[in-house]
Amino acid sequence: MMNILRTILSEVSCQPYAHTEAGSLEQVISKISDYLTEKRYFVVVDDIWDVDTWDIIKCAFPATSSTSRIITTTRLNNVAHSCCSSFIGCIYNIRALDMVHSRHLFHGRLFKSDEDCPSYLQEISEQILEKCLGLPLAIIAISGLLANREKTEDLWNQVKDSIGRALERNPNVEGMRKILSLSYFDLPLHLKTCLLYLSVYLEDSTIKKKGLIRRWIAEGFIHSERRYTTYELGEKFFNELLNRGLIQPRKTNEYGIVKSYRVHDTILDFIISKSIEENFVTLLGVPILTIGKQMKVVRRLCLQGVKEENSIVVTTGLVLSHVRSLIVGRGLLEIPSLEEFRHLRVLDLSYQPLEDHHLESIVRLFQLRYLNLKGTEISKFPEQIGRLGCLEILNLRRTYVLELPASIVNLRKLMHLHVNEFVKFPDGIAKMQALETLEDVRVSIQPFDFLCGLGQLKNLRNLRLIIDLKVDSDTEDTNMVGEEHNKAIVSSLCKLGTQNLRSLT
Structure with a gap:
């Protein structure tokens, strides 16, 4: 919530609004309101999920500014009505795709053109599209599922029957979850694992392909084969998720190769729920997730940032001795002690307010394969870094390190090394x-x-x-x-x- 309001304040004032000067929620709202009272403005607040959130955000906008405009987007009718009633607005319902455009999107992902759709599949494809109700995400998910199956009437009928009437009963989030479940359970085991790992990324993140694949490798999700390197196999897995429509390209290079991607927030919400359900990743921070009363063994721990007034992440009820991955998102003020995480394989502390003394215990993480210190304030790397014999990936970009210790040449398994140009x-x-x-x-x-x-x-x-x-x-x-x-x-x-x-x- 504070992040949304900070974004509004920085956008309308054209000045960055940092965490260090944030103040309380009331102070941020007051700053926005004071500024907007004297200005004409046009503000878009994207993707509001509940009425309580809007009730806080709307306090930042003066009710008397008749020449200004606010647009909000949401998928929930009750949120839309709440937004409108606050400022005497109106609701614009985005129309679903008509059958012509639905057919174009569906066939475009499965065939070279509409004409290439075999006659024996035309009727069943129409029936599948009717069940998708013109929702682009549903069409993309189902066509991605069918793209990996034989083009036979029986198989397409099975998919059609599996969809059932989920979207007819609930065309919103729950209906889409039924569609996404079909895509998820159709994945081979190695792709399920790679997909669930996306739950460690924040909503609306732009994620670089290289970084993701190297994390998969460090986590042990990809095993080398004679024909391919582990990275080449990772690219194959990445492209399969892309072809199935479970991730979306964000940036491509001049040759049309995808360099970064994003995850649709509905799909990410589904991935997170599956990840929690299967105890694949434990997410702590904002929003606070319920751990349950029983002791929970944590395998991968992702700290996604905490509020300023509560900089310590509560880990009561968690067994941390088995943690293999520790990923700390931006916004966390209290760096956890690494003494508790002796069996780490993946450690991502990028853009954290680290100092040199925080790294003293890193040299005892003998199983560490992936270490990301990008954007931290460290100036000296531990002399004993050569003891990390399993380390495969090391990122020291945007740090103050100017010289690498002599022992680094003993990292005989190190495959990827990124440093500053003055190192x-x-x-x-x-x-x-x-x-x-x-x-x-x-x-x-x-x-x-x-x-x-x-x-x-x-x-x-x-x-x-x-x-x-x-x-x-x-x-x-x-x-x-x-x-x-x-x-x-x-x-x-x-x-x-x-x-x-x-x-x-």
Whole structure:
């Protein structure tokens, strides 16, 4: 709720409104109201789920500003009526797709064109579309389900019968859950696991494909095969979820390849409920979720942020000794002690207010595979980092770390390493033979041993370098050193070009 109001305040005032200056709920509402009283405004509040939420938000808007406009969106009739009655507004009901557009969307996902729909499936496809009631999400979900089945009348009839009259009885959220259940239970086990993991992301997040796949790998969801690397298998799993319509593309590159995605909030709500039901992920923070009276063994713990006046997450009734993943979302003020999480495989503390002393116990997490410290304020990495022999993925971007400890070259399983451009590497990079990704390395500050050893990384697939094209120097000795460094990096790049390198920036 506070996040919504902060967003409104920052948008209408054109000034960022940070958590540190937030104040109480009443103070935020008062600030918005004071500002809007003197202004004409046009505000859109998207996707309100309950009347209580609107009752708080509406207090921020002056009732006397007749020249201003507010638009709210919701799926619930009682919320819509409450919004309208507050400011003498009117309800605009978005119409469902007509049969022509429904057919176009449905056939477009299953066939090359309408004409390619076999005659023996035309009648049953019409019956399926009638049950979808023109709801685009329902059509996408059902067509994604059918796309992975044989195009036979019997199988399509089974799907039609499974849909039943769920949407006719309840065309809102509960009806969609019936449709989504069909898609979920049709997934093979490995895709169910990958889908449930999406519950750790916040609503409306834009999620990068690479980051998600690397998390899947670290969690142990993907096992390598002879034909594919683990990352290539992860891409296959990602594309299957995409083709089934369970995730939606957000950004693509110039070749049409999806680089990031989002999860429709109705689908995310379904995924979260399934995840909680199966004790796949334990979500704490805002909103507070009921844990139950019995002791609960936690396998994956996701802290999604807490309110300013209550910065400590309550873990009473939770058994934390078995936690394998700890993911801390933005907004959490109290960093949990890592002493309780000795068996962690995945640790994501990105954008948390971390300081160097918070990392002291990290070197005792011997099973750790994934460590994300992006956007934290740490300036020094622990000298004993080389003890984390299982570590596969390490992200130090947007930190203040300027030099990596010598022991980092002992991370023989490290596959993906992301650093700031001003980070200096120690000697011995050639020992890190598992490296597949190395980004962003400034060549001019690296030792000579690093530049030579880079060419010996036979498994390196993605490399991003920063090269200074001009070095100002008045001494001949410095120019000679620069020339030797240039020769070393050129030699290494030539070697990498004959090996597994796929991307060089």
